[in-house]
Amino acid sequence: MEPLRPKIEQLVDELLDRMAAQGEVDLVSAFALPIPLLVISELLGVPEEDREPFVTWADAVNGTEHDPEVTQEAYAYLRKLVADKRADPADDLLSALSVVAAEEGGSLSETELLHNAMLLLVAGYDTTVYLIANTVLALLQAPEQLAEVRENPALLPDAIEEVLRYDSPVNISSPRWAAEPITLNGVTVPAGQPLLISIMSANRDAAHFDDPDRFDIHRDKSGRHLGFGHGIHYCPGAPLARMETLIAVGKLIERFPGLGLAVSSDTLTMRDSLLIHGPASLPVRLT
Template identity: 50%
Template sequence: MSVIELGEYGADFTANPYPYYAKLRASGPVHEVRMPDGFQFWLVVGHEEGRAALADPRLAKSPSVIGIRPPEEDVIGVHLLGADAPDHTRLRRLVAGVFTGRRTESLRPRIERLTHELADAMEPAGRADLVDAYAFPVPITVICELLGIPAADRDSFRHWSNELVAPADENSLLGAMEGLGGYLDALIEDKRAAGPADDLLSGLIAARAEDGDRLSGPELRAMAYLLLIAGHETTVNLVSNTVRNLLTHPEELAALRADPELLDGAIEESLRYDGPVETSTFRFTREPVVLGGTEIPAGQSVLVGIGALDRDPARFPDPDRFDIRRDTRGHLAFGHGIHYCLGAPLARLEGRIALRTLLDRFPRLELDPEGDPWEWVPGLLIRGVRHLPVRW
C-alpha cells in the first residue's frame, strides 16, 4: 500500500474534504498518509472500522506508549483526552460528579437570555459576521460563566484557543499553552483562597471521590484547559456550520421553518453531514492492530476521520445529501467509547437554543452576497469557517 500525500490535494481539501475521503474509502477503510511537513500516520475513513478504533484499548491516547512526551504535558498537564484507563477512569469519575445533567439543564434560561441579547445587538445593522456576533459569544460566555472566569478575560481566551486548534507554528502553539496555563494556575489559586462557590471550577477544586481522591493542581489546570477549549471551540462551529448548511440548502431551511419540531433533526444531521470535529485527536498503537484488513504496526499514530466516517454510504445511504429528516442514529460527531464527549448534552442544548432564537428573530436570514469568501479553519481537527457573513 502506497503512502497517500495529503499535501497533493491542495486547498480544496480544506474547503471540501469529503470527495477525497470518499475516494480513499473506495480503495479501503484505512490508509497510511503523509502531511506536507512529512509527518506520517494512519487515517481511518470507514465507519465500522473507525467506530471500532475509537473504542479499542489497544489504541492508546497517551503518546507515552510510543516514547513521546508532548510539550502540552509539561505546560498544561495530562487531561482526559490524553489519558488512558485507569487514569482516565479516575479523572472522568471526578469531573462527571460535577459536570451533571442537572447543571447543564439549569443553564437553559441563561442561554436563552444570552441569545436574545445577542440578536438584539445584531438586528439594527441588517447584516453581521455570524461567527463574531453570535456563534462565538454564546459558547464562550456559557463556558466562562460555568467555570467562573471573568468576562474581561474572554478576548484572551479567543486568541489562545485559535492558536491551540489551528496554530501558525510550534512557537505560537507553545506560547498559547503557556499563556493559558499560567492564567489558569492563577485563577485556581484565587478560587482556592476564595472558598466554596457555585461555579464548575470551584466544584472541581472541592470534588472528592468516596475514597477521598481529588484532583491535584496540575490535574485541575489540565481539566479547566480541556473544558475551556473543547467546551466552546466545537460549539462555535456546531452553530455556524448548522446555519451554513441550512442557508446553502434552502429547501431544508424552509422545511424547518414550516415545522419547528424538525429542530433536533437539523442539529443532528448537521453534526453528521458537516460536524465541527473533522478528525479525532491522535491514538497510538500499543501493539499491531488489524483494522479493515489492514495491519497497523505497533508504535504508530492513528487518526480517526470523524467526518469521513459519517459520510460512509455503508452506514448512511446517500451520505452527501443534507436531509434534516434523516435517521442520524449512529453518527460519531461526539466520538465513541470511553472518550465520548462529556459536554455533548451542553453542546446540543446550546445548538438548539442558538438556532431556534436565530430563526425566530431573523425570518429573512440569508448568506450575505457582499461578504468576503469563506476562510476555512486550517488543519484536520476543526471543521468550520473563520467568518460567516449573513444578512436579513
C-alpha cells in the same frame, strides 16, 4: 446544564438585537462565538472581565499555527484561576473540581486539575461555535429544509443532529495508539504507533449512511453519527452543545425570516485547523 438556559436565552436575545441594527454581519464573530464563550466561562467560573483572551487562547491551541507562548499564557491564567477558586470557592465547576482535588486522597492531582480546566476551555468553546455556524450554513444551503424547520421548529433537533454527521465541527479524534498491529486498507499500523481517526470521514461512510453526501434532516437516526465521538471518551458536553445550538439557531431563524448568505458559498474559506471544521467567517444578510 439547565440553570445556564436562561442566561443563554438572554445573551442570544441581546446579540440578535445588536445584529438587527446592522443588517449584515459575520455570523461567526457576531453570534456563534460569544454564546459558547459565555457558557464555558460561566461553567468554569471565569470573571467577566477576564474572558476576552479566551478567543486567542482557543485559537492558539486549536489552530494549525501552534504558538507555545500563547498556550503558556493560557496555562498561567488557569493556574491563577484554580488557586483563586481554591482560596475562595464559588458555585462553579472549577471550584467543585478544586475541592475534589484538595480532598485527602482525592482522585484529581493539581496538574490534572489544570489540564482538565484547559481541556474544558478548548473542548467546550470552539467546537460549539462551529456547531452553531455549520447548522446555519447547512440550512441556508438547503432552503426547502430550512422552510420545513421554520414551519415546524420541532424538526430543529433533527437538523442539528444531521449537521453533526454531515458537517461535523470536530474533524478528528484525539490521538489513539494502536494496542496491536492493525491493517486498514492494506496499510499496517504497528503496535504503539499513534492514529488520528477522521470523524468527518466516518460520518460520510457510504457503507454506513445512504447517500452520505446529502444533507437530510429526515435521515434515519439508527445509523448513529460520530460527531460527539464514541465509547469511553464520548463527549460529556454533548447535551450542553445541543442546548446552546438549539436556542441559538431557533431564535435566529425565528427573528430573521429573510436570513440569507451575503456572499456566494463557494467563496467561503474554512477555519485553519486540523481539529475544528467550519467557515472562518460567515457573512449573512439579516432581514
